Amino acid sequence: MRTRALSSLLGAVLLLPSLAWSGGKCDRLIVTGSPDAPPYLWRDPQDPKHLMGANADLLKEVAQQIGVKVELLYAGKRSQAIEEVRTGRMDLLADIPLNAAELESLDFIHPPIAQNEIMVWTRVGHDQPFNSPTDLQGHPGAMSEKTRVTAAFEDAIKSRLSLEKQASLPLAFQKLAAGQVEFVLAGRYAGMAVTQALNMTNDVHTQPVPLDRPGFYLALSFNSACNDPWLRGQLAKKMTELAASGRSSEAVTRNLDLWKIQLQQSDSAIHQ
Numbered sequence: 326m327r328t329r330a331l332s333s334l335l336g337a338v339l340l341l342p343s344l345a346w347s348g349g350k351c352d353r354l355i356v357t358g359s360p361d362a363p364p365y366l367w368r369d370p371q372d373p374k375h376l377m378g379a380n381a382d383l384l385k386e387v388a389q390q391i392g393v394k395v396e397l398l399y400a401g402k403r404s405q406a407i408e409e410v411r412t413g414r415m416d417l418l419a420d421i422p423l424n425a426a427e428l429e430s431l432d433f434i435h436p437p438i439a440q441n442e443i444m445v446w447t448r449v450g451h452d453q454p455f456n457s458p459t460d461l462q463g464h465p466g467a468m469s470e471k472t473r474v475t476a477a478f479e480d481a482i483k484s485r486l487s488l489e490k491q492a493s494l495p496l497a498f499q500k501l502a503a504g505q506v507e508f509v510l511a512g513r514y515a516g517m518a519v520t521q522a523l524n525m526t527n528d529v530h531t532q533p534v535p536l537d538r539p540g541f542y543l544a545l546s547f548n549s550a551c552n553d554p555w556l557r558g559q560l561a562k563k564m565t566e567l568a569a570s571g572r573s574s575e576a577v578t579r580n581l582d583l584w585k586i587q588l589q590q591s592d593s594a595i596h597q
Contacts, residue, residue, distance in 0.1 A: 357419070361402075362378070362541075387560065390563065410431065418543065430548075441512045447509050457568065458533040475538075482510075494516070495519050516531065522589055
C-alpha cells in the first residue's frame, strides 16, 4: 500500500508541469507597432488609442483561429513601441523588420506577416533605367524618413546615394513633381496611395524592379508572460498558412483603399 501511495504521489508530481503550463496558457495579447506604416499599420483616426491596417486585420484573424484575444494599442512613435515590447509592458510587435540588434530581446516569428516592395518612382518620360542602387548614384532623390528598408539596403543608401529624407511621403513626391529630385524611394502600395491622393498618377510611375523587400514580422517580447512554445508555434504555423493563402494581399488591398479615403478626407479638410 505504501508503494502504491508513493507511486500515485510521484505520478501527480510529474503531471504538475503540464497542468501548470496548460492552465497558464495565454489568452490575451497586448500588441503594438508603428503608428505610421500604412497600409500595413497606422493609427486609427476614429479611435486614436488603437492601430489599424492589414497587419492588424491578419493578426486578429489568426488570433481568433488559435483562441487568443488581441488588442492593438498605440504606444507612441515606432521607437517607443519597440521599447514597450522589449520591456514586456506589451507582448507583441506586429510589424518589425528583422534586426540583429533586437534578437537579444525579441522572438521573431517566421515567416513575416507581410513583405513590402521598395520601388523607384520617377516622373513620366524619365528614360534612364533606375534598376539598382548603382543606377541611382549621382542622381538626387527623396524618401520619407518613415519608410523602412532592410539593413543592407540602408547601408547602400548611406554609402552610395544622394538622398533627402523627408518628414512624410507626400512631401517627397511633391519634390519629385517640382523637379527638385529625380526619383523617390517608396513602398509600392504607399506610393500608389499617395500619388493617387495627390492626383499625380498621370505624372509619375514606378521603375519595373523593386530595389528592396523588407519583411514585417511579428515579434514576441522575451519578457512577456505570453511567450511560450505553444504560442510561438501556433503563430509560426499561421504565418506559414497566410504566406501560401493570398489573404495578405487581400488585406493590403482593402486597407490601401481605406487609407486612400482617409488621405482624401484629410486633404479636403485642409482646403476647406
